[in-house]
Amino acid sequence: MKLKHPLIFSSILSGLLGASLAAQAFEALPEKAPAPADNPITEAKVELGKQLFFDPRLSVDGTVSCNSCHNVMSSGTDNRPVSVGVAGQKGGRSAPTVWNAAFLTAQFWDGRAATLEDQAKGPILNPIEMGMPSAEMAVERIKAIPEYRAQFAKAFGGDDPVTYDNIAKAIATYERTLITPNSAFDRFIKGDKKALSAEAQRGMQLVESVGCTACHNGANFAGPTNLPVGQGFYQKFPAFTDNAYVSKYNFMDDTGRHEATKDEADKFMWRVPTWRNVALTAPYFHNGSVATLDEAVRVMAKTQLDKDLGEAQVRDIVAFLNSLTGEFPQQSMVRLPTTPNNSTFATK
Amino acid sequence: MKLKHPLIFSSILSGLLGASLAAQAFEALPEKAPAPADNPITEAKVELGKQLFFDPRLSVDGTVSCNSCHNVMSSGTDNRPVSVGVAGQKGGRSAPTVWNAAFLTAQFWDGRAATLEDQAKGPILNPIEMGMPSAEMAVERIKAIPEYRAQFAKAFGGDDPVTYDNIAKAIATYERTLITPNSAFDRFIKGDKKALSAEAQRGMQLVESVGCTACHNGANFAGPTNLPVGQGFYQKFPAFTDNAYVSKYNFMDDTGRHEATKDEADKFMWRVPTWRNVALTAPYFHNGSVATLDEAVRVMAKTQLDKDLGEAQVRDIVAFLNSLTGEFPQQSMVRLPTTPNNSTFATK
Numbered sequence: 001m002k003l004k005h006p007l008i009f010s011s012i013l014s015g016l017l018g019a020s021l022a023a024q025a026f027e028a029l030p031e032k033a034p035a036p037a038d039n040p041i042t043e044a045k046v047e048l049g050k051q052l053f054f055d056p057r058l059s060v061d062g063t064v065s066c067n068s069c070h071n072v073m074s075s076g077t078d079n080r081p082v083s084v085g086v087a088g089q090k091g092g093r094s095a096p097t098v099w100n101a102a103f104l105t106a107q108f109w110d111g112r113a114a115t116l117e118d119q120a121k122g123p124i125l126n127p128i129e130m131g132m133p134s135a136e137m138a139v140e141r142i143k144a145i146p147e148y149r150a151q152f153a154k155a156f157g158g159d160d161p162v163t164y165d166n167i168a169k170a171i172a173t174y175e176r177t178l179i180t181p182n183s184a185f186d187r188f189i190k191g192d193k194k195a196l197s198a199e200a201q202r203g204m205q206l207v208e209s210v211g212c213t214a215c216h217n218g219a220n221f222a223g224p225t226n227l228p229v230g231q232g233f234y235q236k237f238p239a240f241t242d243n244a245y246v247s248k249y250n251f252m253d254d255t256g257r258h259e260a261t262k263d264e265a266d267k268f269m270w271r272v273p274t275w276r277n278v279a280l281t282a283p284y285f286h287n288g289s290v291a292t293l294d295e296a297v298r299v300m301a302k303t304q305l306d307k308d309l310g311e312a313q314v315r316d317i318v319a320f321l322n323s324l325t326g327e328f329p330q331q332s333m334v335r336l337p338t339t340p341n342n343s344t345f346a347t348k
Numbered sequence: 349m350k351l352k353h354p355l356i357f358s359s360i361l362s363g364l365l366g367a368s369l370a371a372q373a374f375e376a377l378p379e380k381a382p383a384p385a386d387n388p389i390t391e392a393k394v395e396l397g398k399q400l401f402f403d404p405r406l407s408v409d410g411t412v413s414c415n416s417c418h419n420v421m422s423s424g425t426d427n428r429p430v431s432v433g434v435a436g437q438k439g440g441r442s443a444p445t446v447w448n449a450a451f452l453t454a455q456f457w458d459g460r461a462a463t464l465e466d467q468a469k470g471p472i473l474n475p476i477e478m479g480m481p482s483a484e485m486a487v488e489r490i491k492a493i494p495e496y497r498a499q500f501a502k503a504f505g506g507d508d509p510v511t512y513d514n515i516a517k518a519i520a521t522y523e524r525t526l527i528t529p530n531s532a533f534d535r536f537i538k539g540d541k542k543a544l545s546a547e548a549q550r551g552m553q554l555v556e557s558v559g560c561t562a563c564h565n566g567a568n569f570a571g572p573t574n575l576p577v578g579q580g581f582y583q584k585f586p587a588f589t590d591n592a593y594v595s596k597y598n599f600m601d602d603t604g605r606h607e608a609t610k611d612e613a614d615k616f617m618w619r620v621p622t623w624r625n626v627a628l629t630a631p632y633f634h635n636g637s638v639a640t641l642d643e644a645v646r647v648m649a650k651t652q653l654d655k656d657l658g659e660a661q662v663r664d665i666v667a668f669l670n671s672l673t674g675e676f677p678q679q680s681m682v683r684l685p686t687t688p689n690n691s692t693f694a695t696k
């Protein structure tokens with residue numbers, strides 16, 4: 001299968017969105033993320049969500065937290081090809097970074113969750129991730145911890161504040177604080193012309209001239225950030241299939257968004273991933289099959305644009321991508337609420 | 349097997365150590381831990397050791413860090429009966445808390461490591477814990493991370509600072525900062541007579557009159573803290589075996605220190621565990637078989653002192669033990685050193 005017009009999808013989108021898309025090829029990362037009207041950011045929710053994010057009690061056996069696979073002390077991923085959930089089970093796709101995920105208009109590799117709130121509900125109940133048998137059991141687990149009850153009351157109010165929706169809302173609120181501003185690139189486009197090396201500046205020109213920014217544009221280099229919530233920005237991958245990379249890296253073993261929607265039109269469609277901090281999130285692609293960033297650049301040029309880059313071009317683009325590593329905010333370590341005199345996990 | 353003189357071991361020790369042992373039944377927790385002469389505490393080592401403690405790259409597949417089982421965001425344990433290591437493997441014994449471990453004169457349930465340094469070397473190489481095939485591989489793993497190389501040079505100096513010994517020294521140094529002072533009990537014995545409830549004060553009298561403090565004495569309630577490094581303070585458990593608890597909780601499936609030394613005299617000998625923060629470290633005992641603190645108190649009275657406590661006595665002792673929950677210091681979240689453009693874990 002070889003597409004004659006691999007850029008057809010972004011062309012359609014460009015048409016729909018008008019000139020604003022092209023104008024946003026290079027854009028600084030905002031310092032604040034948008035929040036949905038029904039889940040405004042509050043300090044109480046951020047603090048609660050941070051505890052939940054780090055709390056392995058949200059997994060069935062107390063061994064896996066959100067942070068296990070989306071390590072915010074590091075790249076927001078586990079830097080593994082695929083993650084390991086409860087009982088040593090391996091997932092099917094590589095964990096995407098949680099850093100700057102707040103700027104995506106759809107979550108997961110296949111965009112099957114519209115919001116961070118929807119996303120947070122998935123892994124907790126996924127049998128090979130955190131393995132909770134039901135949302136009710138997750139709620140009971142958290143409700144049994146007195147200090148959590150008090151915090152949910154403070155953050156959400158109401159008669160019965162510990163709900164699965166509110167667990168997800170708190171986690172999503174914390175995640176909206178996970179932003180890495182002030183990368184060398186951001187400083188450069190804000191006017192500090194010394195912020196980028198000559199190599200990175202050549203790379204910046206290349207990603208546009210080669211065609212990468214047709215999809216990797218906008219503040220998060222993951223497509224337009226002003227799409228309606230949940231719409232997502234999708235592209236076919238691989239677009240060009242008659243090259244050695246496709247079989248070498250097993251790119252067609254997973255049909256992408258099609259696996260979620262069962263719609264033939266979604267076969268091999270994927271939500272465009274962010275370039276922010278991409279230098280830190282190896283290994284690459286939905287199956288984590290590509291070990292290094294330079295190889296990922298070669299693969300993308302070939303599979304998406306049918307181009308063979310020279311080594312100097314690859315080096316320059318890698319230098320540019322490294323300039324997208326941002327500043328990770330200092331955070332305090334959480335204290336997890338305790339259950340004096342007993343444990344959630346009483347039996348082997 | 350029923351011992352006629354279950355307290356014979358502490359009696360011998362009392363004889364050896366003289367009156368100082370009895371005098372230290374109740375003692376405040378120091379705010380600083382002792383450090384060995386060859387590994388003084390420095391800020392560079394604390395910071396480095398903290399990163400290593402939280403770094404899952406010290407496990408073979410990047411899924412388990414020291415913190416996975418010794419969660420310093422919580423009780424310093426995983427609050428599971430036994431821990432889960434790489435590939436979902438379960439350990440044989442319950443993870444002891446890392447909080448205040450610096451005050452113990454021997455590490456592990458069986459005291460088989462003399463120091464925190466020795467202890468830190470164990471789990472990394474244990475095939476069912478962090479699963480590193482060799483110390484050399486652990487060193488190579490860390491050495492491949494540029495920012496770690498720089499930090500080891502700063503912390504240790506010398507031509508080849510990234511060694512397995514230095515990895516252990518750094519982790520141990522961080523662990524020496526994990527101290528929880530100013531519990532209600534500490535404030536009480538320093539003169540704040542309102543710090544303990546009437547219930548806890550009755551419990552405090554009971555642990556002495558019932559006989560618990562024959563072993564659970566000293567600043568860490570784990571026996572004398574001034575023993576020679578590595579000696580440890582051991583007791584037989586269970587001392588009285590003709591009660592229902594022993595079979596119900598499978599206490600004799602594990603021969604304790606004997607499994608490490610193969611010495612018949614060490615059969616069922618265990619290093620006395622700390623009471624500090626014991627209310628937070630359920631489930632209890634070396635096999636994590638006892639879910640609640642009140643049951644643990646009943647079990648200990650029966651198996652070690654052949655006494656049946658009344659429910660009011662149990663309540664009072666539990667109240668006293670809760671007064672030993674200290675203040676957990678505020679910590680900053682670590683940033684783990686990165687490996688731009690590639691990952692330690694490149695293949696599935």
